[in-house]
Amino acid sequence: MAARPGLVAGVPGRGGGGFRRYATYRVATAAGVFTNTVFGLILVYTYLALWEARPGLGGYDQAQAVTYVWLAQALFAMLAVQGGGFEVELMERVRTGEIAVDLYRPVDPQLWWLANDMGRAVFQLLGRGVVPFLFGALFFPTALPGEPAVWAAFGVSLLLALLVSFAIRYLFALSVFWLLDGQGVGQALMVTGVFCSGMTLPLNAFPGALGDVVRVLPWAAQLQVPADVLMGETAVSGAFAFQAAWAVALLALGRLVQSAATRRVVVQGG
Amino acid sequence: MADAFIELVDVEKVFEVRRKTGFLRRERRSVRAVDSLSFTVARGEMVGYIGPNGAGKSTTIKMLTGILTPSGGRLRVAGIDPSRERTRLAHRMGVVLGQRTTLWWDLPLIDSYRLMHRMYRIPDARYRENLDRLVELLGLADLLDVPVRQLSLGQRMRGDIAAALLHDPEVLYLDEPTIGLDVMSKARVREFLRQLNAERATTVLLTTHDLQDIEQLCSRVMVIDRGRLVYDGALAGLHEVGESERTLVVDLERELPPIEAPAPARVVRVEGPRQWLAFPASESAAGLVARIAAEYPLVDLSVREPDIEAVIARMLDTPADTPDSPPDPAGHTVR
Numbered sequence: 001m002a003a004r005p006g007l008v009a010g011v012p013g014r015g016g017g018g019f020r021r022y023a024t025y026r027v028a029t030a031a032g033v034f035t036n037t038v039f040g041l042i043l044v045y046t047y048l049a050l051w052e053a054r055p056g057l058g059g060y061d062q063a064q065a066v067t068y069v070w071l072a073q074a075l076f077a078m079l080a081v082q083g084g085g086f087e088v089e090l091m092e093r094v095r096t097g098e099i100a101v102d103l104y105r106p107v108d109p110q111l112w113w114l115a116n117d118m119g120r121a122v123f124q125l126l127g128r129g130v131v132p133f134l135f136g137a138l139f140f141p142t143a144l145p146g147e148p149a150v151w152a153a154f155g156v157s158l159l160l161a162l163l164v165s166f167a168i169r170y171l172f173a174l175s176v177f178w179l180l181d182g183q184g185v186g187q188a189l190m191v192t193g194v195f196c197s198g199m200t201l202p203l204n205a206f207p208g209a210l211g212d213v214v215r216v217l218p219w220a221a222q223l224q225v226p227a228d229v230l231m232g233e234t235a236v237s238g239a240f241a242f243q244a245a246w247a248v249a250l251l252a253l254g255r256l257v258q259s260a261a262t263r264r265v266v267v268q269g270g
Numbered sequence: 271m272a273d274a275f276i277e278l279v280d281v282e283k284v285f286e287v288r289r290k291t292g293f294l295r296r297e298r299r300s301v302r303a304v305d306s307l308s309f310t311v312a313r314g315e316m317v318g319y320i321g322p323n324g325a326g327k328s329t330t331i332k333m334l335t336g337i338l339t340p341s342g343g344r345l346r347v348a349g350i351d352p353s354r355e356r357t358r359l360a361h362r363m364g365v366v367l368g369q370r371t372t373l374w375w376d377l378p379l380i381d382s383y384r385l386m387h388r389m390y391r392i393p394d395a396r397y398r399e400n401l402d403r404l405v406e407l408l409g410l411a412d413l414l415d416v417p418v419r420q421l422s423l424g425q426r427m428r429g430d431i432a433a434a435l436l437h438d439p440e441v442l443y444l445d446e447p448t449i450g451l452d453v454m455s456k457a458r459v460r461e462f463l464r465q466l467n468a469e470r471a472t473t474v475l476l477t478t479h480d481l482q483d484i485e486q487l488c489s490r491v492m493v494i495d496r497g498r499l500v501y502d503g504a505l506a507g508l509h510e511v512g513e514s515e516r517t518l519v520v521d522l523e524r525e526l527p528p529i530e531a532p533a534p535a536r537v538v539r540v541e542g543p544r545q546w547l548a549f550p551a552s553e554s555a556a557g558l559v560a561r562i563a564a565e566y567p568l569v570d571l572s573v574r575e576p577d578i579e580a581v582i583a584r585m586l587d588t589p590a591d592t593p594d595s596p597p598d599p600a601g602h603t604v605r
Contacts, residue, residue: 017374017385024376024417101372103337106360107389266339266353 018086018119022127029127032077036132040073044140058205063143064231068202070136071227074129075158078121079165079222081197082190086117086166087173091182094173099265110170110251110258117166143231150229153236157226160243164221167250168193174254177261197222204228218246274310274346275441275473276334281307281343282497283329303329305497306343313440314471316463318488318505320478320582326497327477331443334475335365348440361390364434368446371426372433373418379429380414383436390437397436404432407462424455431459435466441473442466448480460486495586511585514576515548518555523567531558543569551576 022029047065051057060068077084090113093099102109136142145151172189176182194200196219203214203224214220221243228234283304291297304326311317321327332338333345336352336359345352350359365372373382387397405411408428413421421429427447434442444463448456464487466472476488484491484505491508493501501511520529521544528537528545535549535558549558555573562568 017377017381020381021374021376098370100332100337101365101367101370103356104335104360104363104365104372105389106357108357266337 018116019123020119022120022123032124032128033131036073036076036128037135040070040132040136043069043073044136058202059233060202060204060231061143063141064233065202066136066140067142067144067231068227070133070140070142071230072199072223073136074133075125075161075223075226076199077124077128079161079197080117080121080124080169081165081193081199081222083169083186083193085120085169086113087169087189088182088186090170090173091176091185094176095180095182103262103265109262110254113170114163114166117169118162121162145230145232150232154226154230157229157236157239157243160240160247161222161226163247164218164243164250167247167254168218170254171250171257174257174261177264193219193222196220198224202227204233218250221246273312275313275315275348276309276311276475277344277346278310279308279344281330281333281340281345283326283333283338284341302497304333304340307494307497307499308343309492309499309502311473311475313473314467315490316467316474316476316488318476318478318484318491319494320481320484320491321494321500322582322586325494327494328445329497330494331365331445331475331477335359335363335443361437362440364437364439364442366427366430366434366442366444366447368427368444368449371418371430373426373429375419376417378415378417379410379421382418382429382433383414386433386436392437396438400436400438401432404435407465408432409458424451424458427451427455427459428462431462435472438470439472441475444474444476444478446478447476448478448483456480456482463487493582493585501585508581508585510552514551514581514584516551516555516576517574518547518549518558518562519572519574520545520547520562520566520568521570523569526566529562529566532561 044066047069048062051060051062051065055061057065075081080087090099093102102112105112137144169189172185173182175185179185196203196214196217198204198206198214198220203211203220205211206214215224225234225239225243229236229239281304282302285301285303287299287301288296289299307326307330319327319330329338333340334347334352336354336356339353347359348362350362352359373379374385383401386392387394392400405414408431410425410428410432413425413429418426418429431447447463448459451459460483463474463476467474467487474487476483478484489504491501491503491505492499493508501508503511517538518535523543525543526545528540529547531537531547531549535547537545538548539546547558549555559571562571
């Protein structure tokens with residue numbers, strides 16, 4: 001695992017660091033691949049039964065529903081849908097006071113952690129995403145596009161999804177500056193992430209007012225929107241605009257909260 | 271002072287502490303961690319900064335590095351107000367914290383250095399030159415490919431010191447750099463710091479509980495207590511201020527009643543044929559030794575220099591730790 005994608009902007013080199021750090025734990029990665037594949041199998045059979053009973057639910061046919069399942073499993077780790085990315089470390093560093101060490105560094109914390117998380121995401125897409133996805137595509141009927149342009153649009157959508165995911169987790173993690181312990185935050189992140197991202201059921205299939213709400217929340221930008229872009233279920237420009245708007249808004253909010261958190265440390269002490 | 275590199279004028283830091291005093295009732299209290307602290311450190315000086323736990327040492331370092339804003343007074347490092355321009359100052363300072371690490375736990379040492387290289391935007395040639403020099407001086411060659419979590423404490427500390435110096439900082443803050451290290455590792459770290467200061471003229475501010483660090487490295491000592499500077503000067507002067515005493519240990523031929531020594535010397539302990547006499551550090555031992563040798567059956571003798579910890583304790587008017595007292599709460603073994 002000596003490969004170092006030098007593609008991450010922000011803090012140069014930090015992304016490579018993030019990639020390498022996660023690449024250190026190979027057994028954990030193998031276990032993750034196995035888990036995602038097993039969960040994919042469980043969900044696929046559930047979905048097949050569901051779409052058998054309710055054909056066209058959420059605007060998907062059976063093949064699209066199956067594709068959605070494997071896509072969700074492939075992106076689960078990369079987008080840190082239930083947490084488990086940089087924010088675990090950030091919260092721990094705040095709790096233990098190690099965060100002071102970070103303040104000695106001549107870098108912007110938000111860019112720093114973003115670069116870190118991007119390195120992690122690239123590793124987890126390759127290390128944990130590809131195998132379950134190929135498995136699903138091989139053994140189940142899927143609805144994958146043939147045109148490269150759609151895949152390219154999906155790639156952009158994925159990058160935006162990661163930015164939104166990062167921004168959400170950054171905000172959750174910063175709350176520890178006031179709460180001083182990350183356990184509850186981690187659990188809140190997990191529940192909201194899994195439910196509102198559409199890990200259990202596509203957001204398109206959520207009924208009534210609940211569906212209307214979850215589809216405009218930022219979590220929709222994580223999984224639902226890229227899936228719809230890949231399967232041609234949404235207009236690409238609208239999808240990008242939705243994701244970008246949330247990314248910009250949440251990253252900007254993150255900056256505000258970050259300066260408040262830093263001020264709190266700087267004025268009140270560790 | 272024209273060439274003052276670090277300058278503090280009446281710096282203070284007040285923390286607001288809230289305390290629960292009843293149901294939903296909180297009491298606010300101000301704690302003065304640093305109180306009208308003034309000193310200057312010239313470029314290239316190596317200064318020891320000592321004092322008991324909670325005296326304000328760490329608070330001072332945090333203000334100097336810009337991660338705490340002073341509540342009052344004026345503070346400049348290299349002409350920069352640290353808390354306002356923390357990031358700019360970060361390029362010019364190095365920080366080593368004995369109890370924390372700046373290295374990445376799960377990466378090989380060399381990877382942390384590569385990250386520093388990018389993070390501090392060190393020119394390539396400079397980075398390679400510094401890395402080679404630090405690796406050689408600190409004996410890191412065999413450790414570069416070892417993940418930091420597998421390094422021993424002494425190895426990690428050397429690794430941390432190298433990390434703090436890759437970008438050629440003008441000032442190095444060391445907070446307990448030898449804590450928990452064995453004798454060999456301590457000697458190695460001290461030797462390196464001495465060289466660094468001599469060859470590169472790096473300004474060094476050192477906080478420590480290990481007074482050997484100070485004795486071996488620093489010509490100047492500042493003592494802080496309860497947020498105030500109580501001594502600033504040469505190490506030797508500390509003994510005078512603390513009115514410290516030396517100890518003469520004499521072995522007599524046999525058990526005898528306490529020696530009748532001329533004042534102010536006096537016997538402080540008797541154990542069989544061995545007796546301990548205290549006398550002022552500023553006085554010569556010669557007269558006392560001659561007198562005892564003339565009047566008593568002397569077998570052997572030795573003179574012990576005063577323990578600086580005891581000197582400081584006396585200066586601060588608190589009870590001194592005796593050699594066999596338990597380690598203090600911070601885990602330092604009192605010498």
